[in-house]
Amino acid sequence: MIRRCRPLLGTYVxxxxxxxxxxxxxxxxxxxxxxxxxxxxxxxxxxxxxxxxHWKPVHLHEWTCEVxxxxxxxxxxxxxxxxxxxxxxxxxxxxxxxxxxxxxAAPARIDLGGIAKGFAVDRAVDAMVLAGARxxxxxxxxxxxxxxxxxxxxxVVEPTTRAPFAEIQLCNNALATSAVHPDGRTNQLDRxxxxxxTVRADTACDADALTKVMWSGTSLAAGLLADCxxxxxxxxxxxxxxxxx
Amino acid sequence: xxxxxxxTLIPAAIVATVPAxxxxxxxxxxxxxxxxxxxxxxxxxxxxxxxxxxxxxIAKASGTSxxxxxxxxxxxxxxxxxxxxxxxxxxxxxxxxxxxxxxLADGTVASVEILEYRETYGGEVxxxxxxxxxxxxKAGQDMKLGRDIKNISGATLSSRNITDGVRRLLVTxxxxxxxx
Numbered sequence: 516m517i518r519r520c521r522p523l524l525g526t527y528v529x530x531x532x533x534x535x536x537x538x539x540x541x542x543x544x545x546x547x548x549x550x551x552x553x554x555x556x557x558x559x560x561x562x563x564x565x566x567x568x569h570w571k572p573v574h575l576h577e578w579t580c581e582v583x584x585x586x587x588x589x590x591x592x593x594x595x596x597x598x599x600x601x602x603x604x605x606x607x608x609x610x611x612x613x614x615x616x617x618x619x620a621a622p623a624r625i626d627l628g629g630i631a632k633g634f635a636v637d638r639a640v641d642a643m644v645l646a647g648a649r650x651x652x653x654x655x656x657x658x659x660x661x662x663x664x665x666x667x668x669x670x671v672v673e674p675t676t677r678a679p680f681a682e683i684q685l686c687n688n689a690l691a692t693s694a695v696h697p698d699g700r701t702n703q704l705d706r707x708x709x710x711x712x713t714v715r716a717d718t719a720c721d722a723d724a725l726t727k728v729m730w731s732g733t734s735l736a737a738g739l740l741a742d743c744x745x746x747x748x749x750x751x752x753x754x755x756x757x758x759x760x
Numbered sequence: 761x762x763x764x765x766x767x768t769l770i771p772a773a774i775v776a777t778v779p780a781x782x783x784x785x786x787x788x789x790x791x792x793x794x795x796x797x798x799x800x801x802x803x804x805x806x807x808x809x810x811x812x813x814x815x816x817x818i819a820k821a822s823g824t825s826x827x828x829x830x831x832x833x834x835x836x837x838x839x840x841x842x843x844x845x846x847x848x849x850x851x852x853x854x855x856x857x858x859x860x861x862x863x864l865a866d867g868t869v870a871s872v873e874i875l876e877y878r879e880t881y882g883g884e885v886x887x888x889x890x891x892x893x894x895x896x897x898k899a900g901q902d903m904k905l906g907r908d909i910k911n912i913s914g915a916t917l918s919s920r921n922i923t924d925g926v927r928r929l930l931v932t933x934x935x936x937x938x939x940x
Contacts, residue, residue, distance in 0.1 A: 520787050520874035522859075522919035527874065529911075535796070657913035671767075672914035677783075677854070677879070680914065683767045692913045711914055715766060746766055756769055 523549050524632050526656030530639065537648040541639035545655065548635035551579050554626040561625055568619035575617050582627055582634050582720075583612055589630075589724045592739060596731035597724055601626045632658040633691055633723025640719075652685075653719075660689035660719040673750055674711050680750060681713075689719035693726035706730060709749050709757070716745035729759065783910055784878040790831075790860070794845055797862035797871055798835040801842050806937070807831045814935060822928035830932055834940075841865045844937055846929045847875070850921040855879045859922060861929050867938055872926060 518531040519538050523545050530541045553559040557566065560579045567573055575583070589597040590607035598607045602623045609620040619625075632655045639653045640662050650663020661667040664686075671681045674694035683690055694711035712729040716722040721743050729736045729747055740747055740759060747759035788796065794803050809829050810818070818826040831847040844863045849856065856878045862870040 518785070518787055520785070520877065522872055522874065522922040526916050526919050527877070652911060654911055654913070656916035659911060659913060667911055669911040669913055670770075672912055674915040677915060679770045681767045681769050685911075690913050692915075694915050713913065748767065 521545075524553075524635060524655055525555075525628075526632070528635075528656070529654045530643075530651065531653075532643060532648045532651030534648065537643045537646040537651070540642040540646040541651070541653060544638040544642040545635045545653075548578065548631060548638060551576050552582060552627045552631045554628055561627060564617055564619070565624050568617055569622045572613070572616040572618050575612075575615055577615065578634070578638065580612055580615055580617070582630060583610060583617060583625075585634075585720065585724070586610075586627065586630055587612070589728065592742075593728050593731070593733055593735050596733035596735065597629070597728050599625050599627055599629060629727040630720060630724045632656060633689070633719035633721070636660050636689065636719035655719075658689070658691040658719050658723050659685070661685040662687055671711075671713050671750075673754060681748070681756070683713075683715060685715075688715060688717050689722045690715050691719060691722035691726045693730045706732065708752050710752055710754070712747060712749045712759075714740070714745055714747040716743050721745060783880075783912075784876070785910065786876050788860075788873060788875050790847060790875070793847075793860040793873055793875060794833065794835070797845060797860060797873065798837070798842055801835040801837045803833040803835055803845065805832075806834050806844075806940070808936065810932075810936075818928060818931050818935060822924070822931040824924050824928045826928060826932060830936065832937065835862075843870060844933065846933070848925050848929055850925045852917075852921050855917065855921075857921065859925070861926055863930075863933060867930070867933055869926065869930070872922065874922075 516531055516533060517535055517538060518529060520527055520529045521542055528545050530538045532538050551560045554561060556562050560575050564573045586599040587607055587610060595606055600607050600623050605621050605623045609623050611618045611620060636653045636655050636658050640660055643651050644662065650665050652661050652667045653659060659669060667685045669683045669685055669690055670679045671692060672678060673680045690713065692711050692713040712726050714722045714725040716725060725740060725745055728739055749757040751757045807829060810826055815826045833845045835842040835845055843865050846861045849858045857874060858876040859872060859874045861872050864870050
């Protein structure tokens, strides 16, 4: 097995497989997601959408469209608990997708940080399988997915001490964790009762989105986990294990 | 301790014996990085000590401090310059990361690869003795599944340090290499 690591998506992305050429294909897919969807890059498609979308339609790559459509679907099903729109006075309902064109019904700031990493991991896996890889593992800052026959052990660490907390055996499925930032910051609303939530699902994109759904504390979380055949657990603020939802 | 059928909690007693939550991964050696980032090239070592005025200028322009010695190789293919390979390190709060940046002949970034990643929560990351234990560690080319591989989820590390480091390397390139 060969393992490589590159800085992408604002974190460290590790790809493990047998063949360096297929690993390169995986990184290309991740780099493409990074270029299309980076929230901090004015030249990314999301950057352009945020800047121009409220006064003219913006043409988007099919991957960007797909992530936005999935995000809107998660918003619908979670009654807004999941939301990629970060503006104080608008929400996901201002985003309109029509084929490969997107508009914003009002000025808004979209941030795909809650779902793009998982999506990138899935696209990397697709690219590697297409290139002939029989098995491998992609880990983007803790959003990870295993494919092929082998079982890949993943250690979930406590986010403030990085002490090992639990071990999961992944096999053709994915894991994502949403945690408090070690310095106390989070991208979502603060949870004073939890340190992190970890979701296991079939795809990294679903696992990623579901961690945000769970983190929101919505009563719909258990049902949405079940709909995806996903499972989850959390680490409480006192460092103890807590059941999912 | 098993919990449901999909994960195992790691008992506190075992966690207590893990030395300072240290963790290190070697991805590539310098030679592997050279071959991966400039396939088929030959390399001339152009590593140089940076003078204090140079380090000051680099720090001022980039916002991060430069090492005393900059490791860099000129990559040559078919008698002409293909680009430069720069090796650098960033020290985070708990991480010590060595990485390589490949620049094309015109100074644009072609690729960035992490060579070695080391972390510790015992505070030793700035201790040279702690860093020395990783010297000579071989890249994990023959890793067996389940052994040596640590797949971690739980705290997303920001690669901001690398972004800042690459910016500093580009300033260093402008200063040292652009007119070489």
